[in-house]
Amino acid sequence: MIEFLFTPDDVARVRFAFSPLWELAHSLRVLADPSRRALHMPWVRAVRPRLRRLDLTPLHAxxxxxxxxxxxxxxPPESPVPDFAxxxxxxxxxxxHSVVEEIRHVGLRSKGTAPLDERRQAMIEEPERTLAHVTDLLGAYxxxxxEEYWPRIQSLLETDVLRRSRALTERGAEGLFAGLHEAVRWHGDRLAVQRTWQYRGALAGHGLILVPSVFVWPxxxxxxPPYRPMLSYPVNGVATLWETAPAAPPDALAALIGRRRAGLLLxxxxxxxxxxxxxxxAVTxxxxxxxxxxxxACGLVTGRRVGxxxxxxxTASGDALAEAGGAIDMDVTERD
Structure with missing residues (x-):
């Protein structure tokens, strides 16, 4: 169990960020075991042919x-919207020395030192060379x-940050952490995260970085510490990320405002x-x-700048119209 102890200052210093490198690392896990992360199979099928020219063995190690x-x-991200470079x-x-020390822990489910296989042993014997090669390979990967998918990933991450920021403003820490993940629980002055290793410590006014992620799912x-305390959780709406065809809007709503606008509202x-x-x-x-x-202009949607x-x-009126359109369509179907 991981427990972060909060003071009021820590709650005020909770901030959001997301990281291209974080997504990259966890996308490698998807490639290593796609069956456990089947939600991302459309991405896996799209990128595997492109990766044949790269030897990803060092990254998978x-x-x-x-x-x-x-x-x-x-x-840990230093900027709300970090740049990959x-x-x-x-x-x-x-x-x-950090390269050597951290490679020794690779694959562990709890704190400690893992047995080194032949490849990782070679890596720690030449850490400078390892770092240069791995960094170049990260860029190529x-x-x-x-890179092609980052704009849509970033858009989804920004959407989640906006939603959670509103929850923090309206309901405080309880609203922020509610529904974040089944392994995360808020207990009034501490945040508990169910993990296989143990840590309990005060944030001491430094706050917590919350990192929504696509590839950390599920x-x-x-x-x-000694790194900045950070919690990464699956972004809301991750199931929509690889969708290619939108569902048809209800006929009643489409007849009222037009099929394209009805689809947009939904x-x-x-x-x-x-x-x-x-x-x-699939429009411009x-x-x-x-x-x-x-x-x-009709008061059905609103816009807010984020970065x-x-x-x-x-808006509330838009929600009511979307729900009413679906309800009317369902009622007509049932009568038929």
Whole structure:
């Protein structure tokens, strides 16, 4: 069990961030054991042909399907919206002694030292060479497997941050951690995370970094001192990430406001950017913007800037219309 002890200052210093490197590391786990993370199979099928030219053996040696991942591969995000190149530079600057020490723990489910296989033994014998090779390989893997998908991943992560930030503002820590994950529980002044290893410590005014993640699903991941305390959890709506065809809107709603706008209104069950909506509905961002303008003018959706993006969500009136359209359609079906 992991327990973080909170003071009021710690609650005020909870912040959100997400990390391209964090997603990269956990995507390697998906590739190592896709059957346990079947939600991401569309991505696996798309990227495997591109990865044939890369020898990912060193990365898989450091990122097994389960257990500890070297902390130098997943530095806590220093910015709310980190850049992959900046994070990769942090990895490249890792001291050699940290590389050696952390490789010794790879794959463990609890604190301690793991038996070294032949490959990891060779890695710790030449840590500087290992670090240079691994860093280059991380860059090549990012370009082949994740760079194309990062905008849609980032949009989903930003949406989750917005939703949880509202929960923190409206209901405090209890609202923030409610429903985060079945392994996470808030107990008034402490956050408990069910894990196979033990840690209990005060945050001492430093707060906690919350990192929504796509590829950490279906589990959670925790980082404890000497690194900045961090909790990564599955992002809300991860099941929609690889969707390619939207569901048809109810006929009643489509007849009222048009099929395209009806589909857009239903897609806004959670906040989303113009780019993400265009991808989901398979139309151009320009067309999405025009339809959003109409829906905003009718008071059915609203927009809020988060960083460089504007995220759109249904208003209470939009929720009521979407629910009523579905209910009317269901009632007509039942009568038929």
């Amino acid at each position: 450091l990122v097994p399907a389960d257990g500890y991942i070297p902390d130098f591969l997943t530095p 900046t994070e990769l530079a942090l990895v490249r600057a890792t001291p050699a 990012w370009e082949a497997a994740l 589990s959670v991941s925790v980082m404890t 897609a806004l069950a959670g906040p989303a950017s113009t780019t993400e909506l265009a991808r989901r509905l 961002p320009g067309a999405i913007s025009q339809h959003l303008g109409v829906l905003r 460089r993006r504007v995220l759109y969500a249904r």
